[in-house]
Amino acid sequence: MSKKSSSVPEYFHVDFEPIGRRVENNAGKTLLAAAQTAGVQLVSLCGGVGSCNSCRVRLVSGELSTPTREEQDALGADDLAKGYRLACQAIPLTDVKIDIPPESLTAPQRLQIEGQETFIEPDPVVTAFDVQLAPPTLDDLRSDVARIRQVLDDLGIACPVIRLPVLEGLSGRLRAQSWTARLVLRGDEVIAGLPQDSDLLGLAVDVGTTKLAAYLVDLEKGNTLAKTGRMNPQISYGEDVVSRIAYTINNEEGRKLFQAKLVEAINDMLAELHNQTSTSSEQVVEAVVVGNTAMHHLFAGLPVRQLGEAPYVPAVADPMDIPASEIGLALAPGAYVHLPPNIAGYVGADHVAMLLATDVWDSARTVLALDIGTNTEISLATGGRLLSCSCASGPAFEGAHIHDGMRAAPGAIERVQIVDGEVRVHTIGSQPAVGICGSGILDAIAEMVAAGVIDSRGKLQKDNPLVREEDGVVEFLLMPAESAGHERDVIVTQKDVSEVQLAKGAIRAGIEILLEAAGVAHDAIEEFIVAGAFGTYLDIRSAVRVGMFPTLPVDRFRQVGNAAGTGARQMLISAERRQATAEIVRRVEYIELTTHPNFTNEFIKAMSF
Amino acid sequence: MSEDLLARITESIVGGEPESVVALTRKALESGLQPLEIINQGLVAGMNIAGERFTRGEFFLPHLLIAAKGMQGAMELLEPELGARQQVHEAVGTVVIGTVLGDIHEIGKSLVGTMLSANGFKVYDLGVDVPKEDFVARVKETGADLLGLSALLTTTMIGQREVIEAIVQAGIRDQVKVIVGGAPVSQAWADEIGADAYAANAMDAVEVARRVLM
Structure with a gap:
């Protein structure tokens, strides 16, 4: 009133x-x-x-x-x-x-997408010292390395290690810089001799099965200087993780090929980042790469066969530091690439990074966090416990297996409303509609349920005026040909509804099993974090209405965007954050859903609307 | 009254209300209906309607799974009763099914089992991640006419080939027909590994099973 x-x-x-x-x-x-x-x-x-x-x-x-x-x-x-x-x-x-x-509406209701850029006190694993060396003379014939040792010894740093890739460039550089340098140390190792006052940079990469994201970061200030993205070049060898694993089983050179493709794409992104910021590769003295376990293994050149067969164990779960020069990554010659730990075969370092970035692992509250993709990783923090699982949600929300499905690109229907029997859509870029992306199909199904176009079992209601039958195929007309961008009707078929039922059923079943294992009721979830690309754009209300997420007050949901990338950046600038990942992995209780006695039941229950 | 109950069981199976299926089955038993009547005229009738709709493209996997859940719930009540009355479900064939080694996908394989049971087959479900030796041993032990091998990953379908090789080595290849299925599996793959047939889905599996036994 x-x-x-x-x-x-x-x-x-x-x-x-x-x-x-x-x-x-x-x-x-x-x-x-x-x-x-x-x-x-x-x-x-x-x-x-x-x-x-x-x-x-x-x-x-x-x-x-x-x-x-x-x-x-x-x-x-x-x-x-x-x-x-x-x-x-x-x-x-x-x-x-x-x-x-x-x-x-300019944007779907997105809740705090940008959030989570919490300030982290820079505390990188590398440190730099601006030094002046004594030039050699006929009276002082010590080697270049001996001179460096001397100056570091004076600073209280004894017996530094200098590896061959660093030595290769160092002598020329010291002379070119008139015997001044910014020596970069990582532990007791000298990894670079930059010109004095150079900015120390780091690279954070999120290797997704579909997309790559790279961030160039100022290691001492902690801010991100530039970012860019690419498609994962491995995609032409298989859309999903399992088909890529199969490729490496059937093709001996596959594993090395996948590593080379990834490195090439990351080097490409690096060149672009350097262009944007007028910086050079030798300034990039540290990198952090996160990905799901298979991407992690393929980046490191590790075998992946065991990830394709039950019980799906990783070759390595511990954190690793790989010399960038060994895998051909165009960083400073002495730089290392840090790979954070994995949790399980299908819960990888990217999920660890997400748990880190969102502080889920450290929360005193009951928090559920998930990242929706072809595989959806879910974690629940409650009462000091941290439980994780992975569910095969399939590619429906990436637009695959959907009749008019497409990736989120211009012309994709991203929002749908049904008001008084009238269907309204909005497309990305306001282009004529050519298909439906993940957030659009989720909206469409939610609205169809609300409008009674589909019943609680997911069956299209033939007597509904919005439903038609053409050649025995029952379908819902989303956008007639005359309004569509390709002069074809954009429709939602009964099979599309089923695909969404399978996807949302698997996700909800995973959530239910974690809650059940922890003895936590829906209401007790104080915060529900949704990460990842699809998670950024989906409408939370639609996700709740189709039953993919439990019914909670809308202000308990938080959409955090690419939290894995944020976590990778945090690990880049902070040794403390990096160490925290060990604690996360140590605490996680991993639950295998496929063989969980209640999974089938929960899955079938969660498929209804 | 009793016919009405059976019809309601059928409707609940098709309508996707597993809880009512179980409740109605209990009621039917209490009202004195025979377990076999309930199975054949109630449950199986419902599964067949659901199956037909699936074949026609009106039902999809979720509907079939929900229907099967009702059937499975009811069978848990009925099987002890069948045993107690020493009634046997006359089988049109005996099938051993399982998901191959290295693969722990359960749902599709179990649905095939349910559909085969509903259509009169005696089904021995060995579960998931089944070693080839177990398939061989169970086929020998049960004298199965059919062996159904499921694989859901491109990385594990090779296991189907290994099981077929194992039954050849065990000298029982001509005693049993092998049907393969699963998301990455195709007719071409079935041909390549020397399977007798490929089934695209649970309903197809019933058709294929009948066909290869003719």
């Missing part, structure tokens, strides 16, 4: 649907102003002058100011009659309820 001090109220309530935001709007202010106050990101291309039609909303209840001339021109009589208005023009005269069509 709005406050009415006299005959003129000070403000009215504005309810924004379907996102469920309510805001007090001062009398006389437009709906666009109300949206801005509420943090609802309405599209406003013309800047709020009523000329572009991009902030179209629909009045559900209450009373608004008389349509302006601009609204009449932009919307036309038909739309006005249906209650459509321009948010930049319409002013509430009473409390109102407003429906925002998907195309008028």
Whole structure:
């Protein structure tokens, strides 16, 4: 209820649907102003002058100011009659309820995507000393290394190790730099002799099965200087982890090939990062690479066959430091690549990095964290315990195995609403629709359930006006050919519904089994963290409505984006954070779902809506 | 009344309500219906409808799994009763099934087992991660007509070849027909490793099983 001090109220309530935001709007202010106050990101291309039609909303209840001339021109009589208005023009005269069509929202409701860039005190594993060396003379014939030893000894650092790749460049460099240098030490090892005052840089890489992400970081300040991404070049040898493992079994050279492809792609990204920041590869004195266990193994050149056969054990789970020069990575010649520990065959260092970045492992609260992909890794922290599992959720949310599925790219339907029997969609880049990406198919199914288009078992209801049968195939029309970008109908088939049921059923079953193992009820989950690319863009409400996530107040969910990349960066700049991963891995209780006695039951239960 | 109960069991199987299937089965037993009647006219009738819909593309894996869960729940009640009354389910064939060594995927293989049971086969399910020696031993022991081998990973399908080689070595290759299946498996793979048939899904497995035994 709005406050009415006299005959003129000070403000009215504005309810924004379907996102469920309510805001007090001062009398006389437009709906666009109300949206801005509420943090609802309405599209406003013309800047709020009523000329572009991009902030179209629909009045559900209450009373608004008389349509302006601009609204009449932009919307036309038909739309006005249906209650459509321009948010930049319409002013509430009473409390109102407003429906925002998907195309008028700039972004799906994303909850704290950027979050989690918590400041970490830089404490890198490398340290640098600016030194001046005595030049050799006919009276002083000591070797170059002896001179370095001397100056380090003076600083209290005894017996440094200098490996061959560093020695190769050092003599020339010392002379070129007039016997000054910035010596970079890692433990008792001299790993670089840079020009004095050079910035020390580090590289963090998240090796995903599908995508790579690389970050160039200032090791001493702790900030990220530049970032870039690529497709994983291994993808042409198999979409998923298992088919790549199979490739290495059937092709002896496969393992080395996959390593070379990865290194080449990372070097490519490095070159781009150096370009962006006017830096050079010799400044990059440390790297951290995270990935799932198979990607970790393939990057390190380790055998992966045992990951493809039960009981799916990693070759190595301990952290490793690999000399960059040994695998051809274009860093400083003496630099090392740190690979954090793995938890299990299907819960890798990337999940460890995510647990680190989100502080789940260290939380005194009950926190559930997951990263949705072809394999979904889930961890639950509660009462000092940390339980993890991995479930085969399949590629449906990456658009695969879906009739009109596609990756999240321009023209992909990313949001869907069904309002009063009318289907509304929004595509990435507002391009004509050519297919559906993961967040779109999730939305579509959630809306279809809510609209009664599919029943609780996932069956399309033939008697629903939105459902049609063509050549015996029952399907739901999402976007007719005349509006689509490729002159074909964009549809959701019964099989698509089933694919989503299998995917969300597997994820929910994993969640249930972890909760059950820890003896924790749904309500007790204080925070529910969703990481990863799909996790960034999915609409939490849809995930809850289809039953993929348990029903919790929406403010308990947190979407954290690429937390694995964030964790990798933290390990790059902080030795302490790096050490914490050992503690994480030591504490994790891994639960194998495939053979868990309750898995099939939970899975089947979770497939319903 | 009793016919009504059986029809409701069938409906609950098809409608995907495993809890009602079990409750109705209990009620049917209490009302004096014979376990075999309940199985054949209630449960199997429902599984067959679900199976037909699956074949027609109206049902998909989730529906079949939910239906099978109802059937399995009811069978847990009925099997002790069958034993107590010394009634036997007359079998159209005996099948040994399992998921090959190195592979622990259970669901698809168990669904095949349920569909074969519902269609009158005597099924010995050896579970998952089954060594080839166990397949050989159980085929010999049960005198099985059929051997069903499941593999869900491209990395483990090689295990199907190894089992076939093992039954050849054991000298029982011509006593048993081998059917292979699983997500990465194909007719071409079945041909390559010398299997008798490939089944694309649980319903297909029933068809294929009948065909190879003819």
